[in-house]
Amino acid sequence: MASQVTFIGAGNMASAIIGGMIDSGYPREAITATAPHEEALTSIRERLGIHTSTDNATAVASADVVVLAVKPQIMHDVCSAMRDAVQARKPLILSVAAGLPAETLETWLGGELAVVRCMPNTPSLVGAGAAGLYANPRVSEAQRRLATELLEAVGLVEWVEEEALLEAVTAVSGSAPAYFFLMFEAMEEAGARLGLPADTARRLAMQTAFGAARMAMASDKTPGELKRNVMSPGGTTERAIEHLEDAGLRDIMQQAMTACAERAREMAAELGKR
Numbered sequence: 001m002a003s004q005v006t007f008i009g010a011g012n013m014a015s016a017i018i019g020g021m022i023d024s025g026y027p028r029e030a031i032t033a034t035a036p037h038e039e040a041l042t043s044i045r046e047r048l049g050i051h052t053s054t055d056n057a058t059a060v061a062s063a064d065v066v067v068l069a070v071k072p073q074i075m076h077d078v079c080s081a082m083r084d085a086v087q088a089r090k091p092l093i094l095s096v097a098a099g100l101p102a103e104t105l106e107t108w109l110g111g112e113l114a115v116v117r118c119m120p121n122t123p124s125l126v127g128a129g130a131a132g133l134y135a136n137p138r139v140s141e142a143q144r145r146l147a148t149e150l151l152e153a154v155g156l157v158e159w160v161e162e163e164a165l166l167e168a169v170t171a172v173s174g175s176a177p178a179y180f181f182l183m184f185e186a187m188e189e190a191g192a193r194l195g196l197p198a199d200t201a202r203r204l205a206m207q208t209a210f211g212a213a214r215m216a217m218a219s220d221k222t223p224g225e226l227k228r229n230v231m232s233p234g235g236t237t238e239r240a241i242e243h244l245e246d247a248g249l250r251d252i253m254q255q256a257m258t259a260c261a262e263r264a265r266e267m268a269a270e271l272g273k274r
């Protein structure tokens with residue numbers, strides 16, 4: 001029988017994962033989602049055909065997995081209020097909340113719990129996410145497989161063996177959709193200055209990013225080799241790449257991603273203080 005999965009929170013992240021689970025054949029009757037107001041739940045219940053509840057403690061009472069999908073700022077209060085119900089059942093805790101350390105969540109929920117912490121990203125909303133997962137030592141192999149199954153429903157899953165590496169995951173994939181969106185903005189602006197209608201430039205830039213990602217994922221060649229294949233000697237691409245290299249693009253990425261990982265570390269310290 002399928003594991004009973006209760007989502008605490010029924011917003012963007014929870015709906016994305018639930019939608020992906022259902023699309024990949026997970027039984028709807030084994031899924032419950034909670035939120036404070038019935039109105040929001042009615043729509044998700046009608047759309048996805050899952051169970052819903054406004055009572056977190058009751059919803060976790062029969063859960064094998066509890067997915068924490070509320071905002072990090074309210075997590076302390078949410079965890080404290082369902083602590084007894086969680087301790088009575090000791091389900092696997094799977095948190096998608098940015099920044100909150102596994103040990104902090106375990107403590108807020110009363111201790112001695114198997115906790116998987118996940119750093120997802122927004123393309124999960126269209127089934128093309130990338131997530132880094134960390135398991136605390138209490139997580140069993142079967143629970144790891146289950147967490148993998150749930151997150152693979154919305155994209156790629158990569159496990160890290162040290163929790164601190166989730167800060168690097170934040171820099172490489174959690175925050176990274178925004179780097180590409182910035183690149184789209186810049187390419188649209190540059191394309192428009194070169195005379196294209198802005199929306200034409202935008203569509204061309206996005207399709208090219210999509211194609212480049214698909215091609216790189218399907219190819220045995222390294223990104224460097226694929227890049228060189230586009231660069232005819234003395235041609236247009238070579239000129240553009242020279243500009244990007246001379247302007248220090250690699251250094252800029254290094255600095256931006258280091259700053260991102262440092263901020264993830266600071267946020268973990270701030271959020272874990274309560």
Ligand SMILES: NC(=O)C1=CN([C@@H]2O[C@H](COP(=O)(O)OP(=O)(O)OC[C@H]3O[C@@H](n4cnc5c(N)ncnc54)[C@H](OP(=O)(O)O)[C@@H]3O)[C@@H](O)[C@H]2O)C=CC1
Nearest residue numbers: 009010011012013034035069070071072096097098120122
């Ligand atoms: N959005 C994203 O792409 C990403 C999100 N995350 C993480 O995912 C988590 C959820 O984010 P996201 O889905 O975007 O947020 P949303 O605001 O979309 O969803 C939060 C959900 O929690 C519900 N909620 C609020 N209070 C309670 C409560 N006391 N008990 C149960 N449910 C409650 C909200 O209900 P209501 O709306 O009625 O208040 C809402 O359904 C966050 O911790 C975030 O850090 C991580 C990476 C990317």
Ligand SMILES: O=C(O)[C@@H]1CCC=N1
Nearest residue numbers: 098099121170174175
């Ligand atoms: O910007 C943030 O803090 C969150 C974490 C990863 C993506 N968004």
